[in-house]
Amino acid sequence: MTNGSAMQWLVWKDFRMNRLIVFVGLILVAVPHTVALYAAWRGLGPPASEGVPPLAVFLCLSSLYGLALSEICLAFLGGNAIAGERADRSAEFLGYLPVARGRVLASKILAAAGIMALIWAPNLLILAASAWMVKPLGIGQRDLEFLWVALGNVAMTGLMFFCVAWLFSSILESPAIAACVGLITPFLLLGGLYWVSYLLDFPAEFNPAPWYCGLCLVLASLSFAAGTWYYLRRVEP
Amino acid sequence: MRIDPRSHVPIYLQIADEVRAAVAAGIYRPGEVIPSLRVLAIDLQVNPNTVQRAYDELEREGLIYSQRGKGLYVAEQGAASAHRRALDTVSRAFDQGVRCAQAAGMSRTQLDEVFQSAVRRTYGDGSQQA
C-alpha cells in the first residue's frame, strides 16, 4: 500500500471515509436475518405450505427486507460522496493536490460500489441459499414474477437514493441534507404517481410499478449526470 | 551573529558589518574559513540571496576570497580592511546619535558631557586602553 497507485490510495481514502456506513449497513443487514432465525427456531409465523421449510421462507423474506433496508446506505453514500469532504474541509486539502476531478469522482463511485457489494454479499448469499432450499419443490411462476418485480422496485429506489443524494452532495456542503433529499425523493415520486392517477382518474387496476421504475431510472440518470457535470466544471474544492 | 530586521540598515549590510566586526575582533583570522552561505542563512534566518549579497560586498572590498569547493576565507589584508570599515560603522552610529541630540535641542557642551560619560562607562576611568 505504501507504494500503491493514485487510484488505490483514492479508493482507500473514500472507503475509509465511509467506514461508518459500512458498519451501519452490516448491522441493518444482520437484524432481519436474526429475526428470521429466531422466528424459525421458536416456530413462530403463519403455518407453512406443504413441504416448504419455514426457515427458507423467512430467510427469503428477510433477505429482501435486508436488501431494502441496506439501501438506506446508498442514500448516505451518495450524500457523503462529495459534501462529506466539504463538511470537514478536507476537500480543501485535496483541492490543492494535482489530481484530475474525473479521477476523484471515479474513486468515489468505485468505493461506493465496493461498499454496497460488501453489504449485499451476505444478503444475496442468503437469498440464494433460501432459493436453493425451496428449489426441489419448484417455485411458482407468480412467486418468481413477484420476486423480480420486488427486486426491481427495490433496485430502482436504491438507485434514486444514491443518484439524487449524489447530485445534492455535489451542489451542497452538507452530506446529511443531501442524504435526506435522496431518501425522500423516491417516496415523493411514488406519492406523486398515485396522486396523478387519482386526479386523472386512472382505472382501478392501475399498477404504478413500471411507471415508478421508469421514472426512477430517468430521474436517477439525470441527477447523476447533473451532479457529475457540476463537480467537473466547478473550480472551487 | 545577530541581525535586526527592524533596523533601517539593510540586512545585507548588517551581515557584512557583523562579519567585519568578527574579523576585526579576531574571531576569524586571515586564512581561516568563515561560515558558508547555507550555514549563515539558516543560522540568521535570512534569505540566502541576502547573505550572498553580503559576501559579494565583502569579496569586492577584499575582506574575503572564495576557493572553489572549499569555501570562503579571510584575506590576508582582511583584518586591516575590517578595522577601517569598523571605524565607518562607528562613525555612522555617532552621526545618528548627534542628530538625535540636535533634534532634542542639546548644546555642544551637553553633547560632549554625554559622550565623555559614555566613554568612561565602557573604557573605564583613566588610562585603561580597550
Add this chain to the structure above:
Amino acid sequence: MSTSSCCEPAIELVGLTKRFGATLAVDNLSLEVPRGSTLGLIGPNGAGKTTTIRILMGVLSPTAGDARVLGTSAVADPTRVKQRVGYVPEVQHIYRWMRVGQVIGFCRSLYQESWNEETCRSVLDLFALDPHKKVKHLSKGMLVKLSLLLAISHDPDVLVLDEPMSGLDPIAREEFLDGVLRTLCERGQTVLFSTHTLDDVQRMADTVAILYEGRLLVHGNIEQLVATTKRIRVVLANGSRPDQVPAGTVWDRLDGREWLLTVRDFAPEKAQQVRALGGVDHVEVIDLGLEDVFKDIVKGQRLKGVVQ
C-alpha cells in the same frame, strides 16, 4: 529542470480581478515575480491576499485576468500548476483520521514522478514527525511542518505560502523557517508568501507587494522602498498645516505643533521644499523601517477613501 525559458517570470498576475457579488476582492492586479526571488505579500486583513493566492493555485476562478505560474495559466490548466507548486495554507485541512505516514503515501501517489523520497525522509527527520501519529493528534506546529513537508517533497520550483506561520509559537516558527531556508539554499525556488509579520518580510523577501482593498499599492525592492521612503518631522510655528505638501506624500498628521509627513521617492529637495514653506520652525528627516512604511501607506489610503 523546466522547459520554459530562464527569463520568463516564475509568477505572473495579469489584470487579475475577482468579484464576489458586489464586493471587489481583487482589483486589476498585475505583478511579476522573477525566478529565484522571494516576494512578500502584505496588506491589511481583507486586502485580497488569500483570494489572489487561491486564484494563483487554481482553486478559484477569477472574474477577469490571468494568473500564470512558470508559464502555465492557473485558469486554463490548474492541475499542472498544482503539480509544480509547493503550497502551504494558513489553516491545514489534512484528513484528520489519516496517519502521517498515510498522508505522505497518499500525496506521493498523486505527485508520482516528481516525488523525491530522499527530500521527504530528510525533512521528516528534521521535523521529527512521527509517521504513525494521527493527524488529529498533531499540534498546530507539527501540522504546519507536515504541510511544508508535503509542499517541498515533490521538488517544486515555486513555493506559495499563505500566512504559514500564523498561530505558531516562536520555536515552531524558527523550525518552520529553518525548513524553508534549507530547501531554498538547496534548490533556489521562487517563493511567494503572504504574512502579517513584517519582520519575516524583511528577513526573507527580496521584493514586497502591498495590497489594499484588492489593489496593488506598492511593488518593488524592499531595500529601495525603505531607503526612499522617509518621514519628515516638521515643527510648525503656529500649528497651522500648510496647504502644499511635497510630491509623493502618502500620509501626514498634524498633532499640535508637530507635523509628520511620510514621503515616497524622497530626495533632499523635498525637505528643502518643506523648509521653504511659511510657518516652519524646524525640519527633520527620519528613516523608517518597513513596518512604518507599510502602516503609513495603508493609513494614507484609508484617509483618502474616507475623504472621497
